[in-house]
Amino acid sequence: MDRGNLSVAAPALTPEMGLTPTQTGILLSAFFWTYSLLQPAAGWLVDRYDVYRLYGAAFAVWSVAVAAGGLATGFYTLLLSRLALGIGESLAYPAYSRILASGFPEQRRGFANAMIDAGTKGGPALGTLVGGLLVESWGWRWFFGAMGLLSLIWLLPWFRAIPSVPAVRVKTVAVPPLKILRLRKAWITFLGLFCFNYAFYFLLTWLPSYLVRERNFSMREMALYGALPFCATAIASLTVGAWADRRIRRTGNPGRLRRSIAVTGLSLCAVSLLASSSAPMPAALILLVVAFVGIGLFTSCVWAITQTLAGPAAAGSWTGWQNAVGNMGGVVAPILTGWTVSFTGSFSWAFAAASAMLLCSAVLYGLLLGAVEPVDI
Secondary structure, three states, X not given: OOOOHHHHHXXXXXXXXXXXXXXXXXXXXXXXXXXXXXXXXHHXXXXXXXXXXXXXXXXXXXXXXXXXXXXXXXXXXXXXXXXXXXXXXXOHXXXXXXXXXXXXXXXXXXXHHHHXXXXXXXXXXXXXXXXXXXXXXXXXXXXXXXXXXXXXXXXXXXXXXXXXXXXOOOOOOOOOHHHHOOOHHHHHHHHHHHHHHHHHHHHHHHHHHHHHHOXXXXXXXXXXXXXXXXXXXXXXXXXXXXXXXXXXXXXXXXXXXXXXXXXXXXXXXXXXXXXXXXXXXXXHHHXXXXXXXXXXXXXXXXXXXXXXXXXXXXXXXHHHHHXXXXXXXXXXHHHHHHHHHHHHOOOHHHHHHHHHHHHHHHHHHHHHOOOOOOOOX
């Protein structure tokens, strides 16, 4: 919810602050500057220290950053809040991967990863729905403040749930982070995630503005219909994650199955996304939901693939590097989309670029990655 709040508020925020599409693109991108650059350091930390407490501290940082955004007076103060948000969230995915790779057997990681993915997609769905209505009724500043401060309540059950003797600890010699950069398979996963994230973060950051500006939705309509695709992703991710785990327990060979699901999801999303950009309503909305189902297929498997390749000793560091390179797509996509929309006055080329990037990711995972099995690091 937190990383997508600016995109939900953008249709109301940008005219109030007098921001151009290019400035809006920079703000939507700024989160990823710090988020991406700090991923390797975050992976190093969670592989060596108490991942539970580190995650709680990071959660507090990013929640306060969201609330502070509601006090922004202009472009630069809002930019600072987005940079702080990225600092806090940089620890999230390395921490998830560290916990799951150490605490879950291979045949149960699909659903566990899908639960996290459902949260990361259900959050934008709820944020778009509630946020759009709140922005319409109370304004974007209340939306930012309420989201950031109310989120802090979650820390109370989290810190109470931390075991006195952590279940996740380093039981093997931690892998030097730079050693991962020498691996061919690591770079294929890095670049594959970059291509996927370009498309996904284009949708996360610009979809509300697209629905309002190009499809002439009201803020209320955007809140409702903008939430539907993220709900589809969450449902697809949970369903496929659970199914894949059951199939793996019966037949084995988890790597081949998860890679096939991931490539199918990328291909489905690419085709549906491109078709939706030129289709009339309501067909465009249906195709958009189908595209987000494809996203759910990919995201239910992508981190389980990484955890299999890296193993428990390197899961945090590998995830950190993969997210560092992968989330550069979140740096590029919002800015490039803002420039393209300013230049062409349309989102058509932005949708075409996103579809092309998804197909590149499918080629990387489907043809170049090879067998998904533990790598000798």
